Amino acid sequence: MKKENKNIKTKKNYHKFELYEAAVQDPEGEIEIIDQFFRENFDHEAQVFREDFCSTFLNACQWVKIAQDHHSIAVDLDPRALAYGKKHHASKLNSEEQNRVSTFQANVMNVVAPSSDIISISNFSIGFLRNRKELLEYFSKCYRDLSQEGMIVFDLLGGFEVSHTQKEKRKVTLSDGTKVNYIWEHAQFNPINREAVFHIHFSWGKGQEKKKAFSYHWRMWTIPEISDVLREAGFQDVKVYWENDDEDGEGNGTFSAKKKVEDCAIWIVYVAGLKKT
Numbered sequence: 001m002k003k004e005n006k007n008i009k010t011k012k013n014y015h016k017f018e019l020y021e022a023a024v025q026d027p028e029g030e031i032e033i034i035d036q037f038f039r040e041n042f043d044h045e046a047q048v049f050r051e052d053f054c055s056t057f058l059n060a061c062q063w064v065k066i067a068q069d070h071h072s073i074a075v076d077l078d079p080r081a082l083a084y085g086k087k088h089h090a091s092k093l094n095s096e097e098q099n100r101v102s103t104f105q106a107n108v109m110n111v112v113a114p115s116s117d118i119i120s121i122s123n124f125s126i127g128f129l130r131n132r133k134e135l136l137e138y139f140s141k142c143y144r145d146l147s148q149e150g151m152i153v154f155d156l157l158g159g160f161e162v163s164h165t166q167k168e169k170r171k172v173t174l175s176d177g178t179k180v181n182y183i184w185e186h187a188q189f190n191p192i193n194r195e196a197v198f199h200i201h202f203s204w205g206k207g208q209e210k211k212k213a214f215s216y217h218w219r220m221w222t223i224p225e226i227s228d229v230l231r232e233a234g235f236q237d238v239k240v241y242w243e244n245d246d247e248d249g250e251g252n253g254t255f256s257a258k259k260k261v262e263d264c265a266i267w268i269v270y271v272a273g274l275k276k277t
């Protein structure tokens with residue numbers, strides 16, 4: 001009898017978005033950081049937050065939870081991701097909070113949405129825009145879509161090992177306590193155009209797995225390339241937020257604007273483009 005129960009448990013299936021969210025998303029931490037950047041750069045508070053490339057729009061849901069005058073706009077091409085977010089996240093907000101979240105199934109390049117104080121792009125999705133012309137068009141559109149004073153903010157992955165193909169594995173605990181292996185595979189890197197292919201795989205239990213649950217083909221933009229295009233699109237200032245160290249020299253999860261740093265094997269920074277008209 002005991003053996004049977006164990007088999008049922010190990011055969012449990014999980015939705016790929018549930019696995020992804022547990023492995024790579026932290027909406028409370030991310031919104032706190034983004035809000036901190038806005039407060040550091042403007043003397044008023046942000047109200048309207050737009051999450052581009054939002055997938056299941058966890059950050060947009062978190063934004064309306066933290067203040068009653070907050071509104072959010074979530075944009076993604078994929079109707080399945082938006083439907084999952086509505087079913088599993090928006091439905092857990094109270095009805096007043098739900099009224100303050102709008103979703104748009106649209107391409108970020110031509111979405112027509114109300115103006116925002118913040119446009120945020122998470123988990124390296126800026127890399128989906130793989131050529132300079134497209135990146136400039138997108139940043140120019142974001143500049144127009146922001147309020148008179150506003151901020152575009154996104155994370156960027158780099159470092160002198162970012163071109164190395166490799167696999168990285170770590171354990172993730174799901175809400176039911178199940179431990180899942182999360183594997184981040186850097187499968188290809190082309191130094192001629194700095195385009196790269198990544199895959200996310202999951203495995204758990206006895207041979208259960210989702211290989212290539214997600215695959216991404218991204219341009220690995222450098223910080224100066226990105227800063228130049230932001231300024232060309234009209235942003236008056238560009239800040240680069242680098243992670244601070246703890247006493248052992250490891251990243252401590254807080255970020256400060258920096259102009260000069262020591263390079264390292266792999267880094268993740270936040271870049272903020274500031275519109276100050």
Ligand SMILES: C[S@@+](CC[C@H](N)C(=O)[O-])C[C@H]1O[C@@H](n2cnc3c(N)ncnc32)[C@H](O)[C@@H]1O
Nearest residue numbers: 053054055076077078081106107108122123128
């Ligand atoms: C890496 S996921 C990012 C998910 C989420 N932002 C996060 O923090 O984890 C990328 C998402 O971008 C969406 N996407 C890709 N290109 C897009 C485009 N041009 N317009 C809108 N959404 C796009 C995909 O459908 C996918 O849901």
